Amino acid sequence: MKLLRIVVSSLLPAGLLVLQSACGGDASGPGQGAGTISPNSFSTVTAPPGAQVAAGELPSVIVNDLRGLPMAGVPVTFAVTAGGGSITGGTATTNSAGIATVGSWTLGPGEGANTLTATSGALPVLTFTACATPAHTIGSTATYQLAATDCKFQDGSFVDFFAVTIPTAGTYIFNQSSATFDTFLALLTADGTQVGTNDNFGAPGATDSRVKVIVPAGSYLLGANSVNGNVTGAYSLTSTASTAQVSNCEDVFVFPGITTLQSLQTTDCNTNIANPASGFAFDEYVVFLNAGQTLTVSMTSATLDSYLELRVDGGATVTSNDNIDATTKDARITFTVPVSTTTRTAGFFVITAATKVAGALGDYTLTVQ
Secondary structure, rough: OOOOOOOOOOOOOOOOOOOOOOOEEEOOOOOOEEEEEEOOOOOEEEEOOOOOHHHHOOOEEEEEEEOOEEEEEEEEEEEEEOOOOEEOOOEEEEOOOOEOOOOEEOOOOOEEEEEEEEEEEOOOOOEEEEEEEEEEOOOOOOHHHHHOOOOOOOOOOOOOOOHHHHHOEEEEEEEEEEEOOOOOEEEHHHHHHEEEEOOOOEEEEEEEEEEEEEOEEEEEEEEEEEEOOOOOOEEEEEEEEEOOOOOOOOOOEEEEEEEEEEEEOOOOOOOOOOOOOOOEEEEEEEEOOOOOOOOEEEEEEEOOOEEEEEEEEOOEEEEEEOOOOOOOEEEEEEEEOOOOOOOOOOEEEEEEEEEEEOOOOEEEEEEEO
16 A cells, blocks of 8 residues: 655654655855755645745755854855745845745645745755645535646655645545546645545445545645556545444544444444354454554443454554453553664554454444544
8 A cells, every 4th residue: 555755844654755855965065165955844845825834844954064064154045946936035044053944935826836946056956845735625526637746756646735624523534536547545634644545445446545534623634646656637536524334344544532433233344254143243443653652542332342452454463452440341452652763663553343242233432542
């Protein structure tokens, strides 16, 4: 499965691709021994069309001398190169820490990528990208175009980002379809944390994408993309709120901060498909976790002997529980993702909500924190 990474306003999850940006390297530079220029800010950010990039995300560079020490008083020129936006403070000078920052950056009115360069003498040119994020309203349907002027991932695929406001906590479904290319859809939080992705919804060989999520209210980013690189063409984007419960072993993504009423029913996954009455029904939920992040999941029910399990997506079980204590049939699991400097430990995990009694069905409440 293709994974995404965007560089926005905070530290980002591992396991995602970084949007393309041109970064500098060592070179001879202006003044007395300037040796390198490098980004001091994120190289790629998001903002609505026609809006200013947030002050904390403005393009910023640091200039070091040949010994690697910050250089003050070095001139740096910022200039808009695509997207039709405008800047203030385009002529800057590095401060005592060797840092120079553009005064402001207002994006152009249209969709697609806005780019800005930072130059200083003969040092390599740095390019900063702002992906315009028009609003997508829950319940709407609209047609858009993947184009060569859009933001671009490292795999060469173009992407449109849309700002989405989730008005109330609950279940939401997003769909992307195209008659000309194989679609890929992703939902992320406003700070770039991945919520869910999909690239093949429907029959084998289908090119539509569907992301079903249970999320808290808040601001999100919807990324409409293609599976393959250098693909352009028209696509349709739709969304809807849903009250339907999880069923038929569908992929449902969750994000910490939700409580949802669900049920084990005959249409759910079952450990014995041939004879469900003798098997164990279960629902599954997918959650993305960063290294060092702690997840707590609770399952409560007035009718079921609850059972919870957490496993690495496609891998081993990491924890499970069937009784919070001796006086209840509720279940709770807590897991902290290990931090490793040598192994990627962040990624998707699968929560299984089930029961310890074969053939048992009924309502339950799932809380993810």
